[in-house]
Amino acid sequence: MLSSMLLSSAFTTSFAQDIEIERISPAGKASAICPVVLDSTLYFASNQKYSLGKTYFDQRGQHLFQIFGVKLKNRRPSGRPRPFFGGGRNGFNMVSVTFDPQNVAYVSQNDMETVGLRGAPMDIQIYQDANSEPMKMTGLPEKCSNGMASISPDGSLLVFASDAIGGEGRVDLYYCTRTSFGWSDPVNMGPKVNTPGIETAPYVHSSGKIFFSSNGRDDSQGLDIYYTFRADDGSFTEPQKFDDALNSMRDDYGAWYSDDEKWGFLTSNRQGTDDIYYFHRTFPTFENADSLETVTFCYTLYEASAENYDTTEFVCKWAFGDGQSAIGLEVDHCFADFGTYDIELSILDKTSGEEMFSLAQYQLEITKPQQVGITVPKRIKAGEPVTFKADTEGLPDFRPRQFYWDFGNGDKVKGQNATTVFNKRGTYKIQCGTIDARNENERRATWTTVIVE
Numbered sequence: 001m002l003s004s005m006l007l008s009s010a011f012t013t014s015f016a017q018d019i020e021i022e023r024i025s026p027a028g029k030a031s032a033i034c035p036v037v038l039d040s041t042l043y044f045a046s047n048q049k050y051s052l053g054k055t056y057f058d059q060r061g062q063h064l065f066q067i068f069g070v071k072l073k074n075r076r077p078s079g080r081p082r083p084f085f086g087g088g089r090n091g092f093n094m095v096s097v098t099f100d101p102q103n104v105a106y107v108s109q110n111d112m113e114t115v116g117l118r119g120a121p122m123d124i125q126i127y128q129d130a131n132s133e134p135m136k137m138t139g140l141p142e143k144c145s146n147g148m149a150s151i152s153p154d155g156s157l158l159v160f161a162s163d164a165i166g167g168e169g170r171v172d173l174y175y176c177t178r179t180s181f182g183w184s185d186p187v188n189m190g191p192k193v194n195t196p197g198i199e200t201a202p203y204v205h206s207s208g209k210i211f212f213s214s215n216g217r218d219d220s221q222g223l224d225i226y227y228t229f230r231a232d233d234g235s236f237t238e239p240q241k242f243d244d245a246l247n248s249m250r251d252d253y254g255a256w257y258s259d260d261e262k263w264g265f266l267t268s269n270r271q272g273t274d275d276i277y278y279f280h281r282t283f284p285t286f287e288n289a290d291s292l293e294t295v296t297f298c299y300t301l302y303e304a305s306a307e308n309y310d311t312t313e314f315v316c317k318w319a320f321g322d323g324q325s326a327i328g329l330e331v332d333h334c335f336a337d338f339g340t341y342d343i344e345l346s347i348l349d350k351t352s353g354e355e356m357f358s359l360a361q362y363q364l365e366i367t368k369p370q371q372v373g374i375t376v377p378k379r380i381k382a383g384e385p386v387t388f389k390a391d392t393e394g395l396p397d398f399r400p401r402q403f404y405w406d407f408g409n410g411d412k413v414k415g416q417n418a419t420t421v422f423n424k425r426g427t428y429k430i431q432c433g434t435i436d437a438r439n440e441n442e443r444r445a446t447w448t449t450v451i452v453e
Contacts, residue, residue: 018402018414019245021279023271026070026077031274033065034096034148034201034254035265038103042077042265043069043084044276045095064093064112067105075263075278085130095122096148096201096254101155104128106137108147108160122147124160139176139185146174152204157230158183159210161200168194169216173202175230193228193236201253207261207411208385208421211242213253223251225266229385229421237385240419246279261412283404283412286433286445293369298334301343303360309347314356319344321364338393340365368394372403372446374432380422380452387419390432395444401437406430422452 026032030048037043047063067084070077084097084105094109105127111120122145125134140146141164149160158176172194174186193199197216200223204210210230213223217239225242246252246266251274254267263280306316310329319325320333321341327348335341343362346355368391375389390403405411405418408428413420422428433445 018282018284018404019243019279020282021246021277023275024077024265024278025275026081027068027275030063031065032068032276033267033274035256035267035276036097036099037072037256037258037265038099040072041069042072042276043067043097044081045097046081048081064091065095066092067094067097067107075280085127098150100151101153105130106149106151106158107134108149110145121145124149137183139183141174141186148201150202150204150210153206157204159189159202159204159212160186161202162186169196169198171198171200173199173212187234189228189236193239198223201255201267203255203257205257205261206259207409208383208423209257210236211255211257212239213251213255214239215251217241221247221249223253225252225255229419231384237419240415243281243414260410281412283406284433284435284443286404286431286443289431289433289445289447290371292374292446292448293371295338295366295369297336297366298332299364300330300332301345302330303345306345306347306359309359313350315348315350316359317346317348317355319346335364335366338366338368370394372432372434372444374430374446374448376448376450380450382422382425382452385419385421387417388430388432389417390434391416392434392444398434398442398444399437400434402434404433406432425452427451 027046027048030046032044032046035042035044045065046068047065049063068081069084070081071079091112092109093112094107096108098106107125107127108122109125110122124137124147126137127134141162144162144164146160146162149158151158156178160174161171162174163171167188168191173189175189176183176186195214195216199212199214202210202212208229209227211225211227213225214220215223224247226239228239229237248268248270250270252266252268257264266277267274268277301318306329310316315327316329317325317327318331321343322335341364343364344358345360346358348355371394373391373394377386380386392398392400402414403416405413407420407430409422411420427449429447429449431445431447436442
């Protein structure tokens, strides 16, 4: 259940490679969705009963969702959840909350008391604190539901979901930026992010990643969690799928991720009902990483014995074994790729161009170093997404199970192709390691430094 607006147990722990995931059920047997952590408190929406007085139900006869908070101890709920708004907000269905840097709460809610069984469209209400009266966020698409909002940690960006007419699909993601006059007009995140299906439940991470859920992508199984980056020009990178261990065959959404990207919470109905799960990433360590070797593709070729033929009558011709050739006693040539090249030096008659004889033959091998290869982008700019690539072509007997990146900026990512954003200029040490799928103890890693402009 994500909410009628935009979509329609006991502790259990499981392990998958380097991720531990555990159902924490902060609301007991009631549903719990859309977790957010602030000041060691886990905030979430739940349809658990919160009042002994008047009770409101949705069209399915269930309690309305309200915002609750519970203290965390060792990243697990400790104690009884308390309604964020004291006795609750009777008649309002609240499905998510996000906080700006001043701890002002933006709550996605709709009025179920005054507008029939289905309630009014969802909107975003701003609460200065838990005891204040809300103020509706203005400037959003009209005659539709807007909600599931998330504000970036620096307060400069707000992303939300909307089923406004004219989007890319049933539900799209939009964003607003903070200006001196307030929030800007919403902008659709475009077809690279939005699909004909549903994109919802965004979360803006401190790294610049925007996590969200989608059921409209080719590899989606129900709602799955993805992430994208927003570049300085406002465009968005191709979404990357979150770890397979965290995306189940059912609906997974509402992810919240720690700054160091080692642990977090998400919502899933993988066990039949919507509940919150804690996950912890355990990146392996690589003690003996190699410095990335530089491969030379450009060479200067010279043959001393050819000096006797470099006269007015004869000329030297080099054939490089890649379909190209050059004339001269000393020549420079750059090869396009790794490989074995048969190089031949011939002596030509300068007048007729006829080959007189072959003076020398060489075989040049340009091979991948015996290490984890890292392809580094030619230019890296602060604040812009950048993708690195890894390979084990220099380790033909190695069977990589997974690639693990540490970018030196607090960002740790898995995958052969890994994307990050360096928010500040400077020099960073990046490392990529991998483990042989057949032997847990067989590990290789490579590091290099990059300059971010």
